[in-house]
Amino acid sequence: MNKLSILLVIALISICSTTMAQDIFGHWKSVDDETGKAKSIVEIYQEGEKVYGKIIELIDPSEPDPLCKECTGALKDQPILGLIIIDGLTKDGDEYNDGHILDPNNGKSYKCYIVLEDDDTLKVRGYVGFSLLGRTQYWVREAR
Numbered sequence: 001m002n003k004l005s006i007l008l009v010i011a012l013i014s015i016c017s018t019t020m021a022q023d024i025f026g027h028w029k030s031v032d033d034e035t036g037k038a039k040s041i042v043e044i045y046q047e048g049e050k051v052y053g054k055i056i057e058l059i060d061p062s063e064p065d066p067l068c069k070e071c072t073g074a075l076k077d078q079p080i081l082g083l084i085i086i087d088g089l090t091k092d093g094d095e096y097n098d099g100h101i102l103d104p105n106n107g108k109s110y111k112c113y114i115v116l117e118d119d120d121t122l123k124v125r126g127y128v129g130f131s132l133l134g135r136t137q138y139w140v141r142e143a144r
Contacts, residue, residue, distance in 0.1 A: 053086030070107030
């Protein structure tokens, strides 16, 4: 009976830890990799099989209601607040990749992958060509 009880407890702990594990979805505080300052709150969400992220709050913007002046095409002069900056990621094991990330500061779009480092830290990597040529930011989960 003791062995059965121990196995039951181990199984229960395993199930609980799996169901309580965090995922990438929710609100994240983006932190600039050059200055270390928080810039915005990004909501990461899923539509169908794809993952997206949009800016839902700006932290200390340099101007009220800033526009994406450096963006091109349909995004030119669109409000940064509400802008979708992560576009079309797909899950690949523990990583989300094959999508793009937009830098509203320069209007450029980069290939992107994101991975959950721990429950409250998201590694966001934007790159050109292959992932060695790029920048990494570590975003912090925002409690809401």
